[in-house]
Amino acid sequence: MTENKRYAIPAMIAFAREAFVAAGVPEADAAIAAKQFIEADLTGFDAHGIFRLAPYVAQLKSGRVKAKPNIKVLKRAPSTALVDGDDGIGHLVMTYATNLAIELARETGIGWVGARNSNHAGAAGIYAEMPVAHGMVGIYAAVSTVNHMGPWGGAEPMIGTNPIAVGIPAGKNAPVVLDIATSVSSFGTIRQRQVTGEPLQEGWVIHSKTGEPILDPKKVGEGVLLPIGEHKGAGLALIIGLLAGVLNGAAFGHDVVDALGPGNNPTNTGQFVIALDVSRFIAPEVFAAEMDRHLNDLRSSPTLPGFDKIRLPGEDRRKRRADRNANGVSLPATLIKQLDDLAANLKIEPLGTR
Numbered sequence: 001m002t003e004n005k006r007y008a009i010p011a012m013i014a015f016a017r018e019a020f021v022a023a024g025v026p027e028a029d030a031a032i033a034a035k036q037f038i039e040a041d042l043t044g045f046d047a048h049g050i051f052r053l054a055p056y057v058a059q060l061k062s063g064r065v066k067a068k069p070n071i072k073v074l075k076r077a078p079s080t081a082l083v084d085g086d087d088g089i090g091h092l093v094m095t096y097a098t099n100l101a102i103e104l105a106r107e108t109g110i111g112w113v114g115a116r117n118s119n120h121a122g123a124a125g126i127y128a129e130m131p132v133a134h135g136m137v138g139i140y141a142a143v144s145t146v147n148h149m150g151p152w153g154g155a156e157p158m159i160g161t162n163p164i165a166v167g168i169p170a171g172k173n174a175p176v177v178l179d180i181a182t183s184v185s186s187f188g189t190i191r192q193r194q195v196t197g198e199p200l201q202e203g204w205v206i207h208s209k210t211g212e213p214i215l216d217p218k219k220v221g222e223g224v225l226l227p228i229g230e231h232k233g234a235g236l237a238l239i240i241g242l243l244a245g246v247l248n249g250a251a252f253g254h255d256v257v258d259a260l261g262p263g264n265n266p267t268n269t270g271q272f273v274i275a276l277d278v279s280r281f282i283a284p285e286v287f288a289a290e291m292d293r294h295l296n297d298l299r300s301s302p303t304l305p306g307f308d309k310i311r312l313p314g315e316d317r318r319k320r321r322a323d324r325n326a327n328g329v330s331l332p333a334t335l336i337k338q339l340d341d342l343a344a345n346l347k348i349e350p351l352g353t354r
Contacts, residue, residue, distance in 0.1 A: 004333070007328050008354075009041075017034035020060070022346035022347065023060040026067075039123070039126050043123065047188030050339070054338050055260055064265070066087045069089075072084050072086070073100070081104065082116070082249075085116065085118035087117050093119070097115050097273050098127045100113050102136065105131070109277045109280035110276050115250070116268060117269075119267055124163040128140045128165035128177060129167040132177070136278060137166070138166070138275055140274075141163065141164040141240045141243065144160025145267050148187050149226075149227055156224075157225075165178060168291070172292055176312065180228070182233050183225040184203055184225070184228055185205075195334050195335065197217075199217065200215050201215075204225065248271075249270075251269065255268070298310060
């Protein structure tokens with residue numbers, strides 16, 4: 001078995017930036033998109049990072065995703081806004097939307113910004129964590145760019161694995177950052193296993209006709225992904241789809257376009273991001289101290305049999321960030337081969353020689 005090699009974060013960002021530029025993206029936009037792309041790898045959400053670079057470049061070259069979009073605000077009120085992403089790179093659209101939400105929250109205490117005509121924007125936690133750096137709570141949710149779940153009890157994939165993320169600032173502790181798909185496994189994780197050949201876990205996907213588990217990642221199309229918490233997760237995925245999709249005039253249900261499917265039809269992906277200014281409720285230093293006190297209490301509570309420690313959302317994220325900044329990211333040989341082929345096609349320096 002070929003041992004995975006580690007690649008430095010700056011080299012990965014530079015590679016992604018050059019790939020975007022070679023696909024026609026302006027330098028400034030390529031720099032933003034590349035940083036946000038690799039942020040997923042940096043924080044451990046590998047299925048949403050450089051793993052998706054080659055398919056994204058293919059969409060740019062086919063015209064499904066615009067290399068030079070005119071991202072603009074369609075509607076704006078004191079605390080809300082609607083952004084039209086003009087079919088641009090989702091990371092650009094949602095960075096723009098999140099910065100706008102932070103701006104609105106500074107003015108009024110809360111900013112809710114929806115987006116339409118966007119695309120896949122990477123790991124949800126990226127945009128929930130951006131407001132945290134400004135002393136704000138961040139909330140992000142999106143309609144997935146392909147449907148893989150049914151409504152509760154349904155055999156037809158009509159709902160995405162619609163992700164949601166929440167970021168809450170703390171003091172000395174890591175910020176609380178919850179980043180989850182509403183399915184038991186994100187489809188990005190399943191796509192990774194389609195590349196590596198690793199089987200799926202039981203309880204992730206069931207066959208639409210027999211209800212039996214599907215363990216072969218290449219047979220996922222014969223079934224539906226299962227939601228977290230049964231009907232509760234299915235309901236949460238539905239609510240996210242309605243608020244990030246229908247409310248924004250974006251795709252939902254049968255209107256969702258598979259981003260990796262045939263044709264060049266735009267996906268009209270919908271997302272929303274919320275920024276909430278902590279100082280409008282409580283003094284930030286008091287909030288930080290209280291967050292630390294409660295997080296420390298939770299962490300020091302007794303563990304159940306089979307658990308060696310309490311895990312809180314955001315802690316692993318901070319540890320991975322420190323480790324991967326220092327030691328790089330381990331990438332499988334199958335992915336490196338894909339990235340080498342991409343580099344040859346785009347006539348840029350391969351990642352492995354940087």
